[in-house]
Amino acid sequence: MALLQISEPGMSAAPHQHKLAIGIDLGTTNSLVATVKSAMATVLQDEHGHALLPSVVRYMPDGKVVVGHDAQAQQSNDPVNTIASAKRFMGRSLKDIADRAHIPYNFVDSADATKLLQLQTRAGLKTPVEISAEILKTLKMRAEKSLGGELVGAVITVPAYFDDAQRQATKDAARLAGLNVLRLLNEPTAAAVAYGLDNAAEGTFVIYDLGGGTFDVSILKLSKGVFEVLATNGDSALGGDDFDHRIYCWVLDKIRESSSSFKPLGEEDTRLLLTKARQAKEWLTVNHEAQIVCRLSDGTLIDVTLTATKFVELTQQLVIKTLSPTRKAMRDANLALADIKGVVLVGGATRMPQVRHAVEEYFQQTPLTNLDPDKVVALGAAIQANALVGNRSDDNLLLLDVTPLSLGLETMGGLVEKIIPRNSTLPVARAQDFTTYKDGQTAMSIQVVQGERELVADCRSLAHFELRGIPPMAAGAARIRVTFQVDADGLLSVSAREQSSGIEAHVVVKPSYGLTEDEITHMLKSSFGSAEVDKKARMLAEARVSAGAIIGAVSLALARDGNLISAKEKHTIEAEIQRLQTTAKTDDATAINKAIDTLNHATEAFAAARMNASVSRALSGKNLDSINL
Amino acid sequence: MSLNYYVLFDLDPIFNIELETLESNYRKIQSESHPDRFVTASAAEKLKSMQLATLANEAYLILKNPANRAKYLLELQGITAISETNTAMPTDFLMQQMEWREMLEDAITAKNIAALENLLSEIQIEAKSLQSSLVKLLDEEKDYVAATAATRKLIFIDKVCADIHRAIEQIEN
Numbered sequence: 001m002a003l004l005q006i007s008e009p010g011m012s013a014a015p016h017q018h019k020l021a022i023g024i025d026l027g028t029t030n031s032l033v034a035t036v037k038s039a040m041a042t043v044l045q046d047e048h049g050h051a052l053l054p055s056v057v058r059y060m061p062d063g064k065v066v067v068g069h070d071a072q073a074q075q076s077n078d079p080v081n082t083i084a085s086a087k088r089f090m091g092r093s094l095k096d097i098a099d100r101a102h103i104p105y106n107f108v109d110s111a112d113a114t115k116l117l118q119l120q121t122r123a124g125l126k127t128p129v130e131i132s133a134e135i136l137k138t139l140k141m142r143a144e145k146s147l148g149g150e151l152v153g154a155v156i157t158v159p160a161y162f163d164d165a166q167r168q169a170t171k172d173a174a175r176l177a178g179l180n181v182l183r184l185l186n187e188p189t190a191a192a193v194a195y196g197l198d199n200a201a202e203g204t205f206v207i208y209d210l211g212g213g214t215f216d217v218s219i220l221k222l223s224k225g226v227f228e229v230l231a232t233n234g235d236s237a238l239g240g241d242d243f244d245h246r247i248y249c250w251v252l253d254k255i256r257e258s259s260s261s262f263k264p265l266g267e268e269d270t271r272l273l274l275t276k277a278r279q280a281k282e283w284l285t286v287n288h289e290a291q292i293v294c295r296l297s298d299g300t301l302i303d304v305t306l307t308a309t310k311f312v313e314l315t316q317q318l319v320i321k322t323l324s325p326t327r328k329a330m331r332d333a334n335l336a337l338a339d340i341k342g343v344v345l346v347g348g349a350t351r352m353p354q355v356r357h358a359v360e361e362y363f364q365q366t367p368l369t370n371l372d373p374d375k376v377v378a379l380g381a382a383i384q385a386n387a388l389v390g391n392r393s394d395d396n397l398l399l400l401d402v403t404p405l406s407l408g409l410e411t412m413g414g415l416v417e418k419i420i421p422r423n424s425t426l427p428v429a430r431a432q433d434f435t436t437y438k439d440g441q442t443a444m445s446i447q448v449v450q451g452e453r454e455l456v457a458d459c460r461s462l463a464h465f466e467l468r469g470i471p472p473m474a475a476g477a478a479r480i481r482v483t484f485q486v487d488a489d490g491l492l493s494v495s496a497r498e499q500s501s502g503i504e505a506h507v508v509v510k511p512s513y514g515l516t517e518d519e520i521t522h523m524l525k526s527s528f529g530s531a532e533v534d535k536k537a538r539m540l541a542e543a544r545v546s547a548g549a550i551i552g553a554v555s556l557a558l559a560r561d562g563n564l565i566s567a568k569e570k571h572t573i574e575a576e577i578q579r580l581q582t583t584a585k586t587d588d589a590t591a592i593n594k595a596i597d598t599l600n601h602a603t604e605a606f607a608a609a610r611m612n613a614s615v616s617r618a619l620s621g622k623n624l625d626s627i628n629l
Numbered sequence: 630m631s632l633n634y635y636v637l638f639d640l641d642p643i644f645n646i647e648l649e650t651l652e653s654n655y656r657k658i659q660s661e662s663h664p665d666r667f668v669t670a671s672a673a674e675k676l677k678s679m680q681l682a683t684l685a686n687e688a689y690l691i692l693k694n695p696a697n698r699a700k701y702l703l704e705l706q707g708i709t710a711i712s713e714t715n716t717a718m719p720t721d722f723l724m725q726q727m728e729w730r731e732m733l734e735d736a737i738t739a740k741n742i743a744a745l746e747n748l749l750s751e752i753q754i755e756a757k758s759l760q761s762s763l764v765k766l767l768d769e770e771k772d773y774v775a776a777t778a779a780t781r782k783l784i785f786i787d788k789v790c791a792d793i794h795r796a797i798e799q800i801e802n
Contacts, residue, residue, distance in 0.1 A: 152669075153668075182668050183665065183668065226656055226660075324801060324802070327801065328798060328801070331794065331797065331798070384665075387665070388665055388668040388669075389668065389669060390669060396660070398656070398659060398660050398663060398665070399665065400659060400663075424686075424690075425686045425689075425690075426686075427664060427679050427682050427683045427686065428683060428686055428687070429683045429687070485679075485683070487664065487679060488663070488664040488665060488679070488682075549669065550671050550672075552669075553669060553670045553671045553674070554671055557670075557671075557674070599671070600671055600672045600673050601673070603671055603673045603674070604673045604677075606673075607671065607673040607674040607676075607677045608677050610674065610677075611661075611662060611674070611677045611678065611681050614661040614662070615658055615661050615662060615681065617661070618654075618657040618658055618660060618661045619638075619639045619654060619657060619658070
């Protein structure tokens with residue numbers, strides 16, 4: 001792998017080069033990839049001219065994996081090995097899946113019901129992370145082929161209401177697919193960026209995003225390129241799939257009415273009927289009635305007619321279910337209906353007339369539908385990816401997003417102590433002091449939860465760790481400070497520290513039932529061929545890319561702001577750059593990574609000085625030397 | 630306290646700040662410090678960026694909210710408005726609080742959202758009047774004793790409002 005070329009420190013930086021970055025909308029039903037080409041955000045198509053890639057993965061008898069339309073076409077014939085809507089299972093355990101009976105997959109029962117769920121396919125056990133990684137790989141290849149170069153990175157969108165476990169699972173999937181994740185971006189925020197920039201919109205807007213499997217509502221204030229999320233809410237298990245499902249259940253009831261000897265459907269018939277239900281739903285968007293005709297595997301002929309009126313009645317509760325999060329978001333943002341300048345509809349499911357009517361009735365205004373609801377999220381992600389890698393020269397685009405769910409800790413009696421309330425602007429950190437319960441207590445168990453309920457049992461448990469070695473003291477004398485930090489991806493890390501002794505425990509929250517580092521390594525291995533050599537080559541390649549990136553970043557910083565530090569400090573950093581350059585030519589990944597750490601360490605003071613200087617510049621010359629970060 | 634939030638946002642240390650200036654300076658700082666600006670930077674710069682952006686968010690939250698802002702101004706004067714040992718309140722305010730709490734309980738029992746929203750607007754009127762008196766007490770008269778009392782009332786009012794919001798949400802669920 002070639003290293004990035006860097007001009008000599010002090011000389012002018014390398015000429016502005018367009019870096020290849022993509023935005024990916026990893027959807028429940030369909031996925032897309034987009035990029036910014038000559039200042040225009042564009043969705044990339046496959047060789048057949050399709051923009052949408054059905055989020056369906058089929059494991060073939062010959063060991064190959066087929067993704068997209070070809071997989072979707074075989075769904076009814078090979079349901080157990082053809083997985084659709086894997087996003088619904090991301091970061092989830094078996095006990096989270098409410099209606100397994102209606103899902104035609106072989107879920108694997110594990111002794112531990114809280115463990116990440118797995119599906120049995122002919123290619124062996126597959127997690128939703130691996131299945132999603134196949135979709136991401138397909139999109140990555142499409143982008144590389146179309147753009148003709150190596151990608152710097154990708155912005156991947158997630159439902160705003162995804163919790164920490166679901167976000168982490170998405171990041172793991174990207175890693176398996178070999179993608180450098182620039183940022184996880186909330187889908188409604190991505191949509192707002194695409195809509196807002198396209199229409200030069202200013203004011204307060206609502207994004208109502210009903211996708212295949214998830215529902216989000218976000219309220220944003222748009223002003224001069226700043227997109228500030230005021231509140232977000234949603235339901236990460238509600239979407240267009242549920243509307244299909246209501247039709248499916250209605251058809252089953254119809255069959256039961258007419259035939260007393262009706263037996264439960266097999267996997268193939270279930271998938272077939274679900275597909276017919278989806279087609280009927282889409283047909284009813286512009287027609288008054290839909291005919292559902294199919295023959296089941298036992299020869300039974302199904303021929304029923306569903307009217308639009310009946311469909312509205314069947315799905316009324318689902319539509320109402322979206323309004324409750326909407327009201328909550330409005331209340332959290334402290335806004336009246338009159339404050340809303342526009343309501344943007346996103347997600348294929350918002351094509352349904354009953355959904356549009358409900359939104360119109362609630363907000364008392366006609367929703368905005370002048371963007372393709374299927375593409376707007378991917379386009380927004382591409383715009384953000386382009387900005388993040390520094391391709392936009394006049395950079396005034398800034399996204400200020402929030403955490404969707406409150407984060408807290410378990411205290412005595414199974415109660416939740418909230419540390420970070422929902423709708424806090426990211427990044428955010430909050431600390432809380434706790435004390436011991438018994439005399440001489442030397443350890444403390446810390447359970448991290450996410451959710452709005454008061455009882456730990458009703459929230460999602462994210463992690464569990466122990467702080468040991470607290471000096472024995474009387475009950476209530478120790479001061480244990482627990483700090484939560486949520487980064488710009490919405491991912492949490494927690495550290496705990498006993499104040500008097502300075503004993504520290506730090507965890508980056510990996511959900512209790514998430515993938516372990518070993519599992520990821522194992523999956524990476526099996527997906528890149530089992531040879532140890534491959535793993536080594538990959539590690540070396542990754543280390544060299546990282547080395548190139550940091551040398552580039554630091555050299556550029558020195559060229560711009562080298563005057564902020566003394567000649568001696570500058571010299572130290574330059575020496576470390578040179579050392580890393582030399583090390584990067586060797587085949588020793590460990591040594592390269594060590595040299596990267598050393599260079600990073602050497603630039604800490606410089607980084608702080610640059611940060612202070614840029615903030616001072618922002619506030620016209622105000623001196624902020626007093627910031628001690 | 631390592632950094633004065635007023636210095637960070639380039640504002641005079643008063644209660645009656647221009648909210649527009651606060652917002653625009655907050656956005657300027659985020660434009661420079663937000664982690665989105667440092668995606669391709671070194672790990673050291675990424676960390677500094679996250680720390681400064683986190684600090685700016687926290688500072689903005691404090692200065693934006695009147696009760697928090699008054700409490701913060703008093704802290705700059707070395708006065709702790711609310712502490713575990715000092716919870717005394719004037720009798721008339723306590724009576725009023727009890728009245729509000731009773732109305733809150735009644736509305737919850739009756740699942741009456743309209744009554745809760747009415748209560749909310751009634752309390753907001755009281756909050757507004759406390760805010761006006763804080764402008765006088767903190768910025769003009771510098772009467773920190775009276776300002777402390779008013780600030781504590783405002784903080785209690787915030788708590789009642791939060792409870793009302795929670796009640797509305799629970800009824801809606």
